[in-house]
Amino acid sequence: MLIDACNIRKVFNGRKDKQETVAISDLSLGIERNEFVAIVGPSGCGKSTFLLMVAGLEKPSAGTLTIEGLPIKGPGVHRSIVFQEYLLFPWRTVEGNIEFGPRMRKVSKDDCRAGSRDLIELMGLKGFEDCYPHELSGGMRQRVAIARALANKPEVLLMDEPFGALDALTRESMQLELQNIWLKTRCTVLFVTHSISEAVFLADRVVVMSKRPGIIKEEILIDLERPRTREMHTTKEFRDYEAHLEGIVWEEVN
Amino acid sequence: MGQFKYRKFVSPILVLLIWQGISAYGIVPNWFLPIPTEVLKTLVGMMMSGEVPHHTLISLGRAVSGYLLAAVVGIALGLLIAWSTLIEDFFDPLIELIRPLSTFALIPIFFLWFGIGNTSKILIIFKSCFFPIVINTIAGIKGVDSKLIMAAQSLGANGFQLWTRVLLPSALPMIITGLRISTAIAMMALVGVEMLSSDSGLGFLVIDAQRTFDTERVFAGIGILSILGFSLDKLARYIQSKVLAWHSETSLGGGM
Numbered sequence: 001m002l003i004d005a006c007n008i009r010k011v012f013n014g015r016k017d018k019q020e021t022v023a024i025s026d027l028s029l030g031i032e033r034n035e036f037v038a039i040v041g042p043s044g045c046g047k048s049t050f051l052l053m054v055a056g057l058e059k060p061s062a063g064t065l066t067i068e069g070l071p072i073k074g075p076g077v078h079r080s081i082v083f084q085e086y087l088l089f090p091w092r093t094v095e096g097n098i099e100f101g102p103r104m105r106k107v108s109k110d111d112c113r114a115g116s117r118d119l120i121e122l123m124g125l126k127g128f129e130d131c132y133p134h135e136l137s138g139g140m141r142q143r144v145a146i147a148r149a150l151a152n153k154p155e156v157l158l159m160d161e162p163f164g165a166l167d168a169l170t171r172e173s174m175q176l177e178l179q180n181i182w183l184k185t186r187c188t189v190l191f192v193t194h195s196i197s198e199a200v201f202l203a204d205r206v207v208v209m210s211k212r213p214g215i216i217k218e219e220i221l222i223d224l225e226r227p228r229t230r231e232m233h234t235t236k237e238f239r240d241y242e243a244h245l246e247g248i249v250w251e252e253v254n
Numbered sequence: 255m256g257q258f259k260y261r262k263f264v265s266p267i268l269v270l271l272i273w274q275g276i277s278a279y280g281i282v283p284n285w286f287l288p289i290p291t292e293v294l295k296t297l298v299g300m301m302m303s304g305e306v307p308h309h310t311l312i313s314l315g316r317a318v319s320g321y322l323l324a325a326v327v328g329i330a331l332g333l334l335i336a337w338s339t340l341i342e343d344f345f346d347p348l349i350e351l352i353r354p355l356s357t358f359a360l361i362p363i364f365f366l367w368f369g370i371g372n373t374s375k376i377l378i379i380f381k382s383c384f385f386p387i388v389i390n391t392i393a394g395i396k397g398v399d400s401k402l403i404m405a406a407q408s409l410g411a412n413g414f415q416l417w418t419r420v421l422l423p424s425a426l427p428m429i430i431t432g433l434r435i436s437t438a439i440a441m442m443a444l445v446g447v448e449m450l451s452s453d454s455g456l457g458f459l460v461i462d463a464q465r466t467f468d469t470e471r472v473f474a475g476i477g478i479l480s481i482l483g484f485s486l487d488k489l490a491r492y493i494q495s496k497v498l499a500w501h502s503e504t505s506l507g508g509g510m
């Protein structure tokens with residue numbers, strides 16, 4: 001087990017007058033090394049909160065959260081996160097944003113540049129290297145955020161609805177691209193999405209969370225061969241996985 | 255910046271024409287409202303004689319010294335206050351007590367302590383510029399999106415890098431706004447203090463002309479002050495737009 005979450009609880013103390021929010025009540029989840037895990041669940045059930053805790057940016061209120069057996073105490077450069085809100089640095093260009101991580105780690109300028117060139121190519125951002133985030137469309141910002149996370153060559157990649165702002169076609173090609181990256185680098189991926197079909201397409205295992213306060217409602221292994229292709233969307237197995245998951249999520253929403 | 259707009263010249267020219275009409279045809283006496291063309295002549299004369307350049311340089315020297323002092327001390331203290339609650343709790347009451355005090359109310363004390371020379375003039379300009387700068391610096395740093403800090407931390411930024419690579423650039427628009435507000439304030443304080451006690455500077459020029467009822471010189475002096483203030487603000491805007499090139503145009507108040 002690479003990442004092990006045991007009876008995690010997360011409570012946010014609101015401001016003075018507001019009552020506290022129990023975001024996650026009792027969540028246990030283990031993630032194997034090199035596994036691709038997708039998380040789906042209703043809005044507000046604590047998916048982003050869980051990802052932030054694995055990233056070391058939020059602390060669990062109770063329970064234990066470990067990586068390689070050691071408690072997660074803070075952020076680590078081998079765990080990269082793609083935030084739901086992108087959170088690009090508005091004063092840095094596309095290139096500057098992508099190079100941020102390596103630069104903080106004192107990687108030489110040339111190596112930073114070479115790395116960012118590759119990622120710009122990979123993410124289809126060529127020609128926009130010198131643009132500032134406010135000059136980009138939502139989908140392009142999202143791709144910059146993904147490239148920025150990949151620049152640190154993470155062993156664990158945490159992605160919070162990374163393709164939410166993309167059109168259907170770009171989304172499909174990014175899914176294939178992510179699968180390629182994952183097959184090549186064999187990093188561990190924790191992937192939050194609202195799209196059940198995306199979850200089935202990408203993941204080894206899909207985890208369904210209940211509505212707030214979140215717990216794990218069901219886990220389903222996706223036994224489809226790799227690499228997965230666009231054509232698989234229409235196979236019976238794929239459809240069955242989708243229908244089954246949709247049934248569970250639908251119960252939660254109502 | 256948008257393109258050059260001729261429309262913007264209509265109202266000033268109209269005002270000048272009406273003014274010229276009223277004063278040149280004797281509707282009001284000229285010691286009350288001088289003729290614009292005569293003011294211009296006086297102004298040119300004062301330029302040629304070296305009087306205007308002399309006083310302008312003296313005034314600028316005072317304004318720039320007070321302003322730069324306020325900028326350096328204000329930004330440094332603002333950063334320290336935003337960094338440590340201990341420092342904040344120490345300085346905050348002082349700032350809140352002194353800030354609302356009118357600069358002019360402090361002038362007698364400054365004169366008493368530092369004499370009526372340049373020192374107290376520079377310190378008075380410093381006092382009036384300092385607070386907008388320090389307060390904008392604090393607000394700029396404290397207003398940084400906490401999630402942006404998280405993003406930087408997860409990418410591997412350490413404490414020092416957070417300050418230099420995230421907090422400062424992120425707060426820069428606010429800090430620069432404070433610096434820009436203070437350029438106008440510096441000019442106001444400058445003229446005020448030079449009128450109260452001085453034998454040089456543009457403020458002195460205006461008040462001295464008024465004492466001898468030379469209204470044309472009064473208007474000429476005001477004209478110079480107005481041009482100076484306008485140019486300083488343009489310069490500040492230009493620097494702002496250069497430094498904040500990444501900032502979306504609309505929030506700079508530039509453009510159309």
Ligand SMILES: Nc1ncnc2c1ncn2[C@@H]1O[C@H](COP(=O)(O)OP(=O)(O)OP(=O)(O)O)[C@@H](O)[C@H]1O
Binds near residue numbers: 012042046047048
């Ligand atoms: N910093 C915070 N302070 C207070 N409450 C918070 C904070 N962050 C999250 N919450 C609350 O915790 C709950 C879970 O939020 P979270 O963002 O994890 O949901 P989510 O599953 O990611 O939802 P979505 O699918 O809409 O992104 C919500 O009720 C939210 O209001």
Ligand SMILES: [Mg+2]
Binds near residue numbers: 047048049084
């Ligand atoms: Mg979320």
